[in-house]
Amino acid sequence: MRSPFRPDVGPDRALLDDHRRLVGSLQRRGLLRGGLSLGALTMLTGCDLTSSKSVQDALLAISGLNDEVQALLFDPTKLAPTYPASMVLKPAKFNAYYDVDKVKPVDGASWKLELGGLIADKTPWNVGQIAALPENEMVIRHVCVEGWDYIGQWSGVRLSTFLQRVGADTRAKYVAFRTADDYPSSIDMATALHPQTLLATKYAGETLADPFGFPLRLRMATKLGYKNPKWITAIEVTNTYSGGYWEKRGFNWFAGI
Ligand SMILES: Nc1nc2c(c(=O)[nH]1)N[C@H]1C(S)=C(S)[C@@H](COP(=O)(O)O)O[C@H]1N2
Ligand SMILES: [Mo]
Numbered sequence: 001m002r003s004p005f006r007p008d009v010g011p012d013r014a015l016l017d018d019h020r021r022l023v024g025s026l027q028r029r030g031l032l033r034g035g036l037s038l039g040a041l042t043m044l045t046g047c048d049l050t051s052s053k054s055v056q057d058a059l060l061a062i063s064g065l066n067d068e069v070q071a072l073l074f075d076p077t078k079l080a081p082t083y084p085a086s087m088v089l090k091p092a093k094f095n096a097y098y099d100v101d102k103v104k105p106v107d108g109a110s111w112k113l114e115l116g117g118l119i120a121d122k123t124p125w126n127v128g129q130i131a132a133l134p135e136n137e138m139v140i141r142h143v144c145v146e147g148w149d150y151i152g153q154w155s156g157v158r159l160s161t162f163l164q165r166v167g168a169d170t171r172a173k174y175v176a177f178r179t180a181d182d183y184p185s186s187i188d189m190a191t192a193l194h195p196q197t198l199l200a201t202k203y204a205g206e207t208l209a210d211p212f213g214f215p216l217r218l219r220m221a222t223k224l225g226y227k228n229p230k231w232i233t234a235i236e237v238t239n240t241y242s243g244g245y246w247e248k249r250g251f252n253w254f255a256g257i
Pocket of ligand 2: 145146
């Protein structure tokens with residue numbers, strides 16, 4: 001019988017062969033199209049896939065449960081695990097769809113957060129105004145679909161507090177984000193209102209460093225790494241689905257941990 005995916009070469013092929021059934025099931029369900037090479041999977045995840053476990057995690061992330069089922073399973077009152085400050089990794093572990101030396105720092109002095117959609121007061125915010133909002137802190141695990149993770153300490157205003165402050169319609173379905181590096185993202189309202197969803201301005205008690213999203217990034221304890229946009233420039237509340245950077249490349253949208 002023919003292999004359900006295009007045989008790749010050498011060790012790459014062995015890594016995919018380990019997961020032949022999972023790849024086949026994703027193809028049958030229309031979640032993956034055509035042949036799959038390790039190179040293509042690496043493109044999908046934006047992560048280095050060098051072990052059998054990391055390949056499996058990447059495939060499982062694509063597989064997921066569908067968004068509606070995951071939204072139903074999501075308990076808005078259930079808290080994700082937190083950890084002692086002694087476990088915090090310093091500095092944090094960087095990832096993006098490009099290398100760290102390609103990060104273009106955002107100028108905090110001219111930066112503005114724009115608001116759109118179903119929000120009563122769309123006046124833009126500056127860095128000082130965001131800093132004056134009530135601050136929450138959480139020590140949580142960051143999980144990237146590549147198969148690595150780390151414990152990080154994040155501070156900033158709860159997204160729920162911010163949405164209330166600007167008069168957002170929290171009955172809307174989605175909160176969408178735009179970023180300085182063209183990494184659009186969007187999340188379900190239940191997760192937006194979860195107490196462990198922060199608009200983070202600090203890591204390990206200090207202002208976010210440029211690679212980690214200065215001056216403002218999303219940090220959620222309940223979702224995978226790629227759902228946490230860095231360098232946010234705009235927030236929109238909407239009933240229109242807009243997906244996100246990796247979601248447009250085949251990744252699951254709900255992406256709960
Ligand atoms: N703006 C932006 N946000 C992003 C990304 C990106 O490429 N651009 N990559 C995502 C991915 S895949 C991960 S794992 C995390 C990494 O966050 P960290 O560098 O703070 O650990 O950022 C997410 N947010
Ligand atoms: Mo990631």
